Amino acid sequence: MTAQLSKKSEAWSARFSEPVSDLVKRYTASVFFDKRLAEFDIQGSLAHADMLAEQNIISRQDLQDIQRGMAQIQSEIAAGQFEWLLDLEDVHLNIEKRLTELVGDAGKRLHTGRSRNDQVATDIRLYLRHAIDDISGLLRELRLALTDLAEQHADTILPGFTHMQVAQPVTFGHHMLAYVEMFGRDAERMADCRKRVNRLPLGAAALAGTTFPIDRERVAATLGFDDVCRNSLDAVSDRDFAIEFCAAAALVMTHVSRMSEELVIWMSPRVGFIDIADRFCTGSSIMPQKKNPDVPELARGKTGRVNGHLIALLTLMKGQPLAYNKDNQEDKEPLFDTVDTVTDTLRIFADMARGITVRPDAMRAAAFQGYATATDLADYLVKKGLPFRDAHEAVAHAVRACVDRGCDLADLSLEDLRQFSSLVADDVFQVLTLEGSVAARDHVGGTAPNQVRAAIARVRAELG
Ligand code: ARG
Numbered sequence: 001m002t003a004q005l006s007k008k009s010e011a012w013s014a015r016f017s018e019p020v021s022d023l024v025k026r027y028t029a030s031v032f033f034d035k036r037l038a039e040f041d042i043q044g045s046l047a048h049a050d051m052l053a054e055q056n057i058i059s060r061q062d063l064q065d066i067q068r069g070m071a072q073i074q075s076e077i078a079a080g081q082f083e084w085l086l087d088l089e090d091v092h093l094n095i096e097k098r099l100t101e102l103v104g105d106a107g108k109r110l111h112t113g114r115s116r117n118d119q120v121a122t123d124i125r126l127y128l129r130h131a132i133d134d135i136s137g138l139l140r141e142l143r144l145a146l147t148d149l150a151e152q153h154a155d156t157i158l159p160g161f162t163h164m165q166v167a168q169p170v171t172f173g174h175h176m177l178a179y180v181e182m183f184g185r186d187a188e189r190m191a192d193c194r195k196r197v198n199r200l201p202l203g204a205a206a207l208a209g210t211t212f213p214i215d216r217e218r219v220a221a222t223l224g225f226d227d228v229c230r231n232s233l234d235a236v237s238d239r240d241f242a243i244e245f246c247a248a249a250a251l252v253m254t255h256v257s258r259m260s261e262e263l264v265i266w267m268s269p270r271v272g273f274i275d276i277a278d279r280f281c282t283g284s285s286i287m288p289q290k291k292n293p294d295v296p297e298l299a300r301g302k303t304g305r306v307n308g309h310l311i312a313l314l315t316l317m318k319g320q321p322l323a324y325n326k327d328n329q330e331d332k333e334p335l336f337d338t339v340d341t342v343t344d345t346l347r348i349f350a351d352m353a354r355g356i357t358v359r360p361d362a363m364r365a366a367a368f369q370g371y372a373t374a375t376d377l378a379d380y381l382v383k384k385g386l387p388f389r390d391a392h393e394a395v396a397h398a399v400r401a402c403v404d405r406g407c408d409l410a411d412l413s414l415e416d417l418r419q420f421s422s423l424v425a426d427d428v429f430q431v432l433t434l435e436g437s438v439a440a441r442d443h444v445g446g447t448a449p450n451q452v453r454a455a456i457a458r459v460r461a462e463l464g
Contacts (some may be wrong), residue, residue, distance in 0.1 A: 030329050034091040034334065036079050040126035041091050042070050044119060047222040048202060049110055057212050058109045066105035069099040090329075091123075092116050113212035114205060117236040117324040121201035124331070126223065128245055132194045133341040138346035139187045139252070140463055143180050145353035147459050150176035154452040156364035157434045158273060158285045159372050166370025169434045172358060173452040180459055182255040189248040197241045200225040204232035207323035233323040239313065242335050246310040248273050249342045253303040256345055260296030263356075267293045272362040277355030280348070295352060299345050306341055309334035364434065371399050371409055376440065380431045384423040394421045 019027070046067065053063035073095060076082040088094045093116075100107030150173035161171035200223060203209065203216035209232045216228045229235035266273035276293055284290035312334045320327055374395050381391035398420045402409055410432040417424040430436045442448040 006060075008396060025086060025089075028089065028326070029086050029088045030332065031086060031088065033333055034120075034123075034329075035084055035094070036336065037091050037120075037127055037332075038072070038082075038095065040123045040130075041095055041119070042074060043223065044072055044122045044202065045095070045110060047219045048114055048437050050222060051215050051219045052109075052112060052212075053104040053236070054218060055213050055215055057112055057214075058106070062106040062109050065103040066099065066110055068226070069103040069107060072102055073098055090116070090120075092119055103284050113214050114202065115119060115207075115236070117206050118201045118204040118232075120328075121204075121224075121236055121238070124242065125197050125199070125201065125225075127198050128225075128242065128335070128339070129194060131343070132190050132197065132245065134343055135249075135252075135339075135346065136187055136190050136194075138343065138350060139183050139190065141350040142346055142353060143183050143187075143459065144463060145350050146176045146180050147463075149353055149356060149358075150174075150180065151456050153358055153360070154449045154456070156358060156360045156363060157367050157438055159367040160447070166366075166372050168370045168375055169367045169437045170447040171438050171452055172360075172363065172451055173449070173456070174446055174447040175458070177452065177455050179255065179259050182258075183252070184459075184462075186248065186252045186255065188246075189251065193241065193244045195226065196244065198226045200228045201235035201238075203228065204235035207233055207236055230376055235318065236324040237322055237328070239317055239328065239331050242331055243310070243313045243317065244340050246306070246313055246335065247340045250307050250310045251302075252342055253299075253306045253345065256349060257300045257303040259349075260300040263296040264293050264300075271366070273359055273366070275357040275359070275449060276352065277357075280352045280355055295348055299349070302341050302345060309338045327353040367434050368408055371402065373409055373434070373437045374399055376431045376437045377409060377428070379440075380428060381421055381423055384425075386421065386423055391421075 045312065049058065049063050049066045052058040053060055073082065076098075082094075082098070084094055085097075088097050096107065096110060099110065099458050111171045153172035153176070156172040157169050158172050158175065159166040160168050160175075200216060200220040202219050220226075220228050229238070257351070263274065264277065265271055267276055276295075278291070280293070280295040281291050282294045284292065313331060316327055316330050377398065378388065378391040381394060382388050386394070396418065398409060398412065401416070401420075402412065410429065414424065414426055416427070417428060431440070438447050438449065442451060446452075
């Protein structure tokens, strides 16, 4: 559906002595992209008309005509038969003009006590509230999928890294739950942002309010808003809520991107920790052996555009005097693209999380490289009475010896180990096992398998 040029005159043209050029028309119009607000525009108009009738500003008959016309318009849009005209600039004027064609004067009375400025602000808020509810549901699905994966691998051990160097063994379940935490904070941010999205600008009219005896609370209640915007100038010009949403969305994508980076590394044959189901991967047009993790790579890449949209909106607002300025029309494309990108990404990731195959043997083999239990040996010596710094030093010598011999700490004999500290006894070997290492980190937030299971139970209770 593309908007078409027509010779029909614009809604505000009586004031003007010459028409705008086609290029200016295209430049100033928003119908190409804001027509996706149509369903919310109609919802807002119906709530406004209902209030106008209730307040005796328009007649009951007008209200019925408007309702009938809007129902017809809704079905035309749904059937793809609605004719969007570039000449009518935006979604609001296109719908109002068609309404007037269908029902006559009642259509012309709809705009009483209202401006496109408070109308568009209302539409975007309705749209964004809907998008936030979708995204919150998808974050929940992703968290559930990652929690299921964590449960399957509560005991699977892989090396944990700092500086990308082997640090200490961790459980894969614990690793997955780190992302469950991140996406949990994202869900909280979305819920918090929704509170400020869910206020009604309508009634602010162009900027100063209206001379008609409107009932803003009634419109707010009809549309499910928690409250009305308290200042008309702020109501028409505020886009904080869109910026907040984009900031929260940028963090969602940042978390997705971090996870993607890990998935890509883990799927590299050099690492081989996981495999990702074929339906999320593609091949190469030249190298027949390739199976590329395109989805995580693209998600990592798309994080850039979402970050860009956040900066675009911040920059859009920084120089605007009160109240509405046409600049604000530029809020839509970044916002729409942010919603689309985050929504699609989360939907795919919730599905892909269930298409990850873990290779516990490869993880385990990697955990045996890099002296991952060195800290456990130091902690062991501390528990036998050595001050931590001395224990650290003693183990550093032991590691050095292993490096020279090309073996692991657990490969050293009791005699060898006692050369580094006479406090070592034969109970040392259980401390040096991977299982002993993870099981010992047994407190809230630790990597021990039973803590992972407890954390899973907490997440499931929270998600209901
Ligand atoms: N298309 C405009 C927008 O997206 C609607 C509001 C226009 N208001 C105006 N006075 N020109 O912001």
